[in-house]
Each structure stands twice: as C-alpha cells, then as structure tokens.
Amino acid sequence: MATSPQPAPPTTRPPSGISRRLLLTAATASALFVTATACGSAVNTAGGSSSGGLITLSMQNPDSKTQDPATWQLVQEFNKQHPDMKIKLEGQPVDQHEQRMTIAAQSGTLPEIFWVYDSLAKTMVKSGDLLDLSPILAENGLKAKFAPSMLDGFNQGGVQYGLPYQALVTGFYFNKTILDTHKIAVPETFDELVAAVKKLKAAGVVPIAQGANNSPYSVWAFLTMLDRFGYESKYQDILAGKAGYDNADFLRLYQHVDELAKAGAFPSNMNTQTYAQAVASYTSGKAAFLDAGVWEAEKIQKSSVGKDTGFWAGPTFTDGVGNQKLVMDVPSAPFVVSAKVKEDKKKYAAVKAFIQFYYSDAGQKILVDNAQPPVTTYKPEVDTTKASVFAAVLAEASKPGWTSPRAQPDLVVSAATASAMYDSFYGVMGGTLSPEEAVKNVQKTIK
Known part of the structure; x- marks a missing residue:
C-alpha cells in the first residue's frame, strides 16, 4: 500500500x-x-x-x-x-x-x-x-x-x-571552489547573480540545483525574494481582498525569475528530479548553488564539498520594495x-x-x-573546523544590519494558496507559465 x-x-x-x-x-x-x-x-x-x-x-x-x-x-x-x-x-x-x-x-x-x-x-x-x-x-x-x-x-x-x-533558516548554499575557478565573486545583487549564472552556464556548470518532481515546496530562496518585494506589508490586504497577489511588485519579481530561467540558471532536468536529487547534485560537486536551508548543513558538511561550502541569504534588488537586507530566520x-x-x-x-x-x-x-x-x-559556540557549513548559516542569519521577516510567506496563507505559490515559481522557472499567468494562478486561490 x-x-x-x-x-x-x-x-x-x-x-x-x-x-x-x-x-x-x-x-x-x-x-x-x-x-x-x-x-x-x-x-x-x-x-x-x-x-x-x-x-x-x-x-x-x-x-x-x-x-x-x-x-x-x-x-x-x-x-x-x-x-x-x-x-x-x-x-x-x-x-x-x-x-x-x-x-x-x-x-x-x-x-x-x-x-x-x-x-x-x-x-x-x-x-x-x-x-x-x-x-x-x-x-x-x-x-x-x-x-x-x-x-x-x-x-x-x-x-x-x-x-x-x-x-527555519533558508537561502543558497554555494560552492566556493566552483566560483573561484570561474573567477566569480559571491553575488550580492540580482544583476550579479544573473551575470554569475550566465558565466557558469557557458562553462557547462549547473548554476542552481533545484528539483521540482514530487518536491514543489523547494523554492525557499525565492520565497525570501518575495519578501524583498513587499510581501510582508502586503499579504494581509491580499488575503482581505483589498489587494491582489497579481500586483505590479510581485509581477516584477516573477519577471526577474523568468530572466534567471532564460539565462540558464536551472538544470535541464529540474522538472523530473526531486529535491533530494538536487541536493545530491550539489553535494557531488555538479552545481554551484543549492536552494535549501539549515537542515542540509550536516549532510553537506559530510560530503565532498563540505569544506568548500558557504551560505548566502540571496540577492537584493534595486527595484525591490522595502528593506532588502533580509535573511529568512523564522520559526x-x-x-x-x-x-x-x-x-x-x-x-x-x-x-x-x-x-x-x-x-x-x-x-x-x-x-x-x-x-x-x-x-x-542563546548564543551558540560552534567549532568552525568541524561544522563550517553550519557556522556559515549561523553567520549569515546574524549579519549586522540584516533582519528577518516575521514568517515565511507560505506559512501565513491557506494550504491551497501555498501550493499555488510553489507551482507559480516552478512554472516560471520551468517555462510552463509566464510571469503574468503565475501571479494570476496564485490570486485565484485567495477567497
């Protein structure tokens, strides 16, 4: 059964x-x-x-x-x-x-x-x-x-x-050796991420490991990006029917995601591989970035790329809304x-x-x-020689001047809306939805 x-x-x-x-x-x-x-x-x-x-x-x-x-x-x-x-x-x-x-x-x-x-x-x-x-x-x-x-x-x-x-601390793990080999600095802005993606793609390296098959929820770093376009200040009005998910700010984010996809950010088998397989592709050294969270730190530490891995809260946007110095560190x-x-x-x-x-x-x-x-x-003491990946996550989550949203965007909506949010991102990332269709699909689930 x-x-x-x-x-x-x-x-x-x-x-x-x-x-x-x-x-x-x-x-x-x-x-x-x-x-x-x-x-x-x-x-x-x-x-x-x-x-x-x-x-x-x-x-x-x-x-x-x-x-x-x-x-x-x-x-x-x-x-x-x-x-x-x-x-x-x-x-x-x-x-x-x-x-x-x-x-x-x-x-x-x-x-x-x-x-x-x-x-x-x-x-x-x-x-x-x-x-x-x-x-x-x-x-x-x-x-x-x-x-x-x-x-x-x-x-x-x-x-x-x-x-x-x-x-819940989420973002991108990154392989320092791969970035160094291709003379790429860890990005800070979205434009820098797109430039890094293009360079990695041209060199035959998978830029961002993602797996959508039976794992539609695995878009954590993109949920953080949603907060960089004003989600936290908007969602209550959206749920109350005073605003729409298909607003101009969110649409702009999805257009950026579409730009990433067209630059070759995601693996060609993204829609057929699972999240676990995406993790495996990163830990085997086949991808430069992995969209995941703190729960993978120990596994990555024990892998062949453990000593080469850092952690990044994701890109800031010049056309974003509100505070861009956000790292997802929520209950x-x-x-x-x-x-x-x-x-x-x-x-x-x-x-x-x-x-x-x-x-x-x-x-x-x-x-x-x-x-x-x-x-x-509680202020933890972590042995960085034995747990460098976990230490990198903690350091990113406590960067001076950076703050966290109060909740991850999918945790404050219904199950149907959360599911539509996951599908909307993967739809644009996989080329099956336009940015306009993606935001409208989410809006349809909000009663």
Whole structure:
C-alpha cells in the first residue's frame, strides 16, 4: 500500500511547506485514519524514549532517533533529569500525523504535546483545543529568552497557543571552489547573480540545483525574494481582498525569475528530479548553488564539498520594495499543548518542566549540537573546523544590519494558496507559465 509522502528534509518541517497541510472534515479524517491504521503506520514509537510515560510528545517523524536526533536527545536528557515526569516520544509521517491530530482534536484525545502545522493549530485554538502557554512563559523569565518574532506568529486572540519547534533558516548554499575557478565573486545583487549564472552556464556548470518532481515546496530562496518585494506589508490586504497577489511588485519579481530561467540558471532536468536529487547534485560537486536551508548543513558538511561550502541569504534588488537586507530566520511549525493538560496537575507540571528545559540554554545547546539553530537568544559556540557549513548559516542569519521577516510567506496563507505559490515559481522557472499567468494562478486561490 502506498504511504503518505515524507517531508524531504527528514529532520525538519521544514518548512511548513514541505508537505500538504490538511484540514480534514470529520468524515474524511476518519476514513483516512482507518486506512492509516490498516497500514500499521498510525503511530510509531521506534526511536522513542519508552513505551510509556506520564505525557506524550507526538512528532511528524516515525523515527525521531534517526530523523530528528535533536528532539530525541532532548527527550532522553529530560527523562534522565525527571524520571517522575517521563515523556513518551512517538511519531508518524507528516501527513498521517496531521490526520491523526485532526481526529484526536475531534474526539478529545490529543496527546499532551505535539508538533502540528500552524494552519491546523489556528483551527484548533479557535475550537478551544489548545492550552494558552502565556503563564508558562511568564515563569523564570522564559519569555525574555525569545525574540518577539519567534512568538508573535503563534499568538491568536491573545492566546499564546504555540512555541517554535525549530528555526527555519533558508537561502543558497554555494560552492566556493566552483566560483573561484570561474573567477566569480559571491553575488550580492540580482544583476550579479544573473551575470554569475550566465558565466557558469557557458562553462557547462549547473548554476542552481533545484528539483521540482514530487518536491514543489523547494523554492525557499525565492520565497525570501518575495519578501524583498513587499510581501510582508502586503499579504494581509491580499488575503482581505483589498489587494491582489497579481500586483505590479510581485509581477516584477516573477519577471526577474523568468530572466534567471532564460539565462540558464536551472538544470535541464529540474522538472523530473526531486529535491533530494538536487541536493545530491550539489553535494557531488555538479552545481554551484543549492536552494535549501539549515537542515542540509550536516549532510553537506559530510560530503565532498563540505569544506568548500558557504551560505548566502540571496540577492537584493534595486527595484525591490522595502528593506532588502533580509535573511529568512523564522520559526517553523510550532509545538502546541492540549488544553486538557490543565485538568491534570501532574501532567501540567511535566509539560511546564519540559518547555522550560527545551528552551533553556542547555536545551538549545542540544539543538546546536545537532546542527539546528537556537530559537531563543542563546548564543551558540560552534567549532568552525568541524561544522563550517553550519557556522556559515549561523553567520549569515546574524549579519549586522540584516533582519528577518516575521514568517515565511507560505506559512501565513491557506494550504491551497501555498501550493499555488510553489507551482507559480516552478512554472516560471520551468517555462510552463509566464510571469503574468503565475501571479494570476496564485490570486485565484485567495477567497
């Protein structure tokens, strides 16, 4: 039996655009749950901390030990320190996990703590299914450990319903040796990127590794470019019907993407290769740039191009809108807590203790040790001789004078609109959509 697609970067959401975000009706959800259970894959505690525990942490990976070692290690350490509050770690592939959480909310059987896409979390908080975490944040100065942007996106109607699971830092990895060989400086502006693309293409080098097949979400660097054309200041009006996605500023960006495509920026097999194959083409030294994020740092480090790799937030635009010094460093999909936890003093105490530990400096160090950026203001110390790629990502994300949008553009719209955004970029990159058609296709999904 076919199973639901797995998120490409196994240790991340990632990026909430990695897989379809499902908001299911009760009937559809129940049918899907029966199907998943029949496959024997509804719940998997492989790699979990134990078969039982006072509270359960339910994740979007069926085997956290190998697919999300940072979370697995955090749970192991917490259980050692709090044997009376032991956490059971379980998980399912992302789509099945979303389905299961939908059903659990409807039946009142949500796990105590769980990962979920923000679109579903926002639905749950409206139904009163999620705990307001504000009182927990108020203890021990925990709230002060977060930059406001890491919390604001998970606050609705004054309810702090979620906390950032991991940070989402995206952009372009680049091969220093390839650029040096062809006497190309790391670009800063879009015009410099186009010039680099033309030079690399003429030399027979793939400029930017991209893979659209079964991976339409893999356009992270282009979502950041969207913010450089005023997305953050426009999207609320667009969603409210006061403006359109097919505005002149966004169209100008898509015209630039078309210019990149015509300059030969993307591999000829882009539409038939997957994101994972695009990563492999970069790690084997066949491409100069890779559109990806921090979740690939460790893999790239261990590859033959690790010592030659740097990280870049992407090009600025002379005809852009607003601040051009933007690097995508935002919270990914959140951790949330079942509202029913408040009814059990022991479970509430355990949830509170785990949250306090996860976001402590000790907890954040575990994230950093597993090549994940901290989501608090914790300042990591990274051995640049052993983790030069990860260090490059952190350095780019903290460049003086640069700031981050509050959220990745696809995380603040419906699943249908997010999917249309991915397809719009790949359509222009692959030559199947004109810039005008691309922005109109996205606008059609906005009700």
